[in-house]
Amino acid sequence: EPEVTQTPSHQVTQMGQEVILRCVPISNHLYFYWYRQILGQKVEFLVSFYNNEISEKSEIFDDQFSVERPDGSNFTLKIRSTKLEDSAMYFCASSAQGWGNEQYFGPGTRLTVT
């Protein structure tokens, strides 16, 4: 069964460093998403991406964040200068279509900023 994969599973970085989280969405899906879950809090939407551009983003997704689909398979989230409060599980998701279609999530990357 096709699945979303994410690497690395755990990333430890120092405050102020740049990190890139990687995702391989399901191959025939067209919509891609990033969510995060801070420990003990809700899963929060960050950004959605379609047709090589951002289609929606939340207030969390500020100038420190960027997304890219560098090739036909990978989807990346870059945090330019990490802060302590960026420590969270980051989930990538993909869907075949937009609204009205279920989103399939990857296993997540645990980001720890020290």
Add this chain to the structure above:
Amino acid sequence: DQQVKQNSPSLSVQEGRISILNCDYTNSMFDYFLWYKKYPAEGPTFLISISSIKDKNEDGRFTVFLNKSAKHLSLHIVPSQPGDSAVYFCAASENAGNMLTFGGGTRLMVKP
């Protein structure tokens, strides 16, 4: 901002009985709803969804009910199995929007 709320943080049910998980929402623009199951150290796994034109959707042991006037949805699992023990999240999206707004989750424990 509590647009989607799951008021029961946990629920314990005996194997074979019905599990009912509840979810309330406040945003009247939500018109597509989903339930996800999550095990520790894994991503959310899609279970079942419903659009606002329906009031019920069924898939095997899982049924989702939607009451739009009450802004309430529920997930019924019948019969419950020990493997169903996980955290269950409801999520919602607005018309023509793609972002999902999640509830806080309910931890279901199914006892053998």
